[in-house]
Amino acid sequence: MASLAAAPRLSSVPRAIRLRAASGFWQVESGAVDLFAVRLEGTADRPPVGAWHPLGQVAAGEAFGGLPPGSDAGKGVFALEILAVPQPGTLIRDGAPAADSPPFAGFDGWIRRIVEAVEPPLRPRDLSAVELHGAAGTLAAGAAVCSARDLLWLKASAPLRLCDRETIATGTPVALSPAIWTRAEADCAVTIAT
Numbered sequence: 001m002a003s004l005a006a007a008p009r010l011s012s013v014p015r016a017i018r019l020r021a022a023s024g025f026w027q028v029e030s031g032a033v034d035l036f037a038v039r040l041e042g043t044a045d046r047p048p049v050g051a052w053h054p055l056g057q058v059a060a061g062e063a064f065g066g067l068p069p070g071s072d073a074g075k076g077v078f079a080l081e082i083l084a085v086p087q088p089g090t091l092i093r094d095g096a097p098a099a100d101s102p103p104f105a106g107f108d109g110w111i112r113r114i115v116e117a118v119e120p121p122l123r124p125r126d127l128s129a130v131e132l133h134g135a136a137g138t139l140a141a142g143a144a145v146c147s148a149r150d151l152l153w154l155k156a157s158a159p160l161r162l163c164d165r166e167t168i169a170t171g172t173p174v175a176l177s178p179a180i181w182t183r184a185e186a187d188c189a190v191t192i193a194t
Contacts, residue, residue, distance in 0.1 A: 003094045007066075010083060012047035019082040022066030024094065027106065031090025033058040035117070036083045048081070055082070055117040063106030067114065082114070108151045115151075115175045121163055127181055130154075136191045139184040146181035158188035 004026050010016035016036075035055040038048035058064045064084055086092060129148035139145065139156065144164075153173045154160075160168040160182040167185070168174050173193075174182050 017084040025065035029091040144183040147176040153193045156188040158186040
């Protein structure tokens with residue numbers, strides 16, 4: 001796991017951590033970290049293009065970390081980047097959650113925050129909520145599902161459409177929450193994990 005000191009930074013704003021290029025996971029001990037979506041032109045050596053779009057804040061006791069490159073990485077002139085900007089005086093520690101924390105609780109909270117940061121379209125009327133951790137089943141073509149409460153990971157034997165927008169390839173785990181849903185493009189077998 002990469003340390004915070006080694007995390008890639010935006011050269012024009014050295015406090016700004018480039019999460020799409022980072023591989024670490026960190027816990028905010030005190031203070032807060034502001035999150036922004038920006039467009040970069042060319043390389044990280046250049047300042048972001050246009051407005052910084054606020055995505056929220058990671059508060060004391062919460063965690064954040066690096067993100068894999070998304071589907072738009074390297075396409076066209078612009079690339080999307082998520083920046084984490086610690087507020088002055090914020091204390092951040094590297095690494096794993098405390099021993100008394102549930103496994104992956106901080107990671108699940110971070111993934112849910114990022115997944116829900118972008119406002120999804122209106123939920124469909126035919127949306128079904130699932131709670132079956134570790135379950136397997138089928139989804140009919142056109143069926144839409146979300147999580148009833150916690151973050152769930154769904155894998156399907158056919159492509160899915162995340163919030164009726166982005167196509168998710170067969171077998172790719174999809175993070176679902178009560179606010180984030182997916183729709184089956186064809187009849188498929190699914191597995192659900194936490």
